[in-house]
Amino acid sequence: MSPALIALIVVAVVLVVLLIASIRIVREYERVVVFRLGRLRGARGPGLVLIIPFIERTRWVNLQVDTSDIPPQDLITKDNVTIRVEAAVFFRVVDPIKAVVAIRDYKHGVLRIAQTTLRATLGRRDLDDLLANQAEINVLVQETIDQSTEPWGVRVVKVETKDVGLPDTMRRAMARQAEAERERRAKVIAAAGEFEASRKLSEAADVIADSPGALTLRTLQTLAEVATEHNSTLVLPIPIDVLEMVKRAEDAPGRGARFERTT
Template identity: 50%
Template sequence: MTTVLVVLSVFVVLIAVLVGMSVRVLREYERAVVFRLGRLITLKGPGLVILVPAIDRMERVSLRTVTLKIPVQEVITRDNVPVKVTAVTYFRVVDADRSIVEVEDFLAATSQIAQTTLRSILGKAELDSLLSERERLNEDLQKVIDQQTEPWGVKVTTVEIKDVEIPANMQRAIARQAEAERERRAKIINADAEFQASAKLAEAAEVISRNPTTLQLRYLQTLHEIGSENNSTVVFPLPLDLVRPFMGGQAEVSTATQEHARSVWNAKVVD
């Protein structure tokens, strides 16, 4: 009786071990790549998966999107500027069979492909393009990496350049360039403003020349503007008609003086 119980116990344990070896439960985002005597059979999962003990071997593959951080890469741009670039890649497995059969470790392989492609693509771009055209560079990186990982059943959805580290001397040069650009814009805006103001002043002068009374009105408006401020300055317009006789007399005196000097000089020349 004891022998029978021992044999039964061993049989039950053996059955439990075989069941544990043959039954697998896969989550919704997992798939099972099963090899039977070394040959690939139908993809299984999710849910309950039954395996033949000692004959079937299973590899779990996750179909979720993987976030892969690309380590810092030292890149020399097309205009010979050394920069350090970090990026991130988002990819997922779309064909679990090929991700196991076609490549040994698709995660490590995708990481290496992303690093070499990053150095290759950014090495063909200039520094200005690297700083201002990241969206285009991201698209180029995504297309190139996706083409190389497609045979592995891996789909690269997005590649983003996270950070670009520039040498300190180049940062100072870029700052000087930006300052010069802003000064150029300021001078252009100032010149444009002067041009517009001169055009308006020319139009105003043409209008005033038609009717001199408008000049007196402008004087009165200027007095009003000055009087509205808190100051002690008083400006009073003096009509030019009152000053013109004095200016004419001074002009006659100046003419007479010139004539006298000319006659004295001629007398000396004759002598």
């Protein structure tokens, strides 16, 4: 084999190796940031990407939504209540060049910004406001973090508060408050029922006053209801009007004399 043929084979093998080394397959949700001799050449992909071996360097960036758990944060609310908050932040890269050039590690940076923003935002809220308006506070935290990460080419999609830990003393106080509130509502409902019942009784008394026979019918109905219970004791209600008539008859003048003559 001649030296020229050997050299040709070697060159062909080197070219094939360089061609294989220059091929990059970039998936749809990825981008490749290319640097040529240290200078930025832009982002490439998706699909087949060719680079110059040994001259160009690449950094891969994932464009999918990523999530990170924010470590539990101990903070003091506006009304001086110590709580422990756990949350999660969802974010994605929208500008791969900024994500590579503007910051060394954008994931770590987003997590740190999320921690400080969470403490600062929740620390300006009362405990009742924090528990009642949790969704609104999550949106506020998300917008604040997004403003800080925009120069890095990262967009914060969502921030979710997973758990708000309260001290045992505060939980007992809130339980007592809730119990007192339920008792207050029960008393108000009972008072409203008594008021409504008194109005109905007043209306019934007016009906009975207009029709004296209604009282007798009601008395007989009450006796029938008592008799259905198979009781051995029968209570016979006497109208107050009858008692008043008897009393007036006893207090009438001359009754005592007539009684003496009879005896």
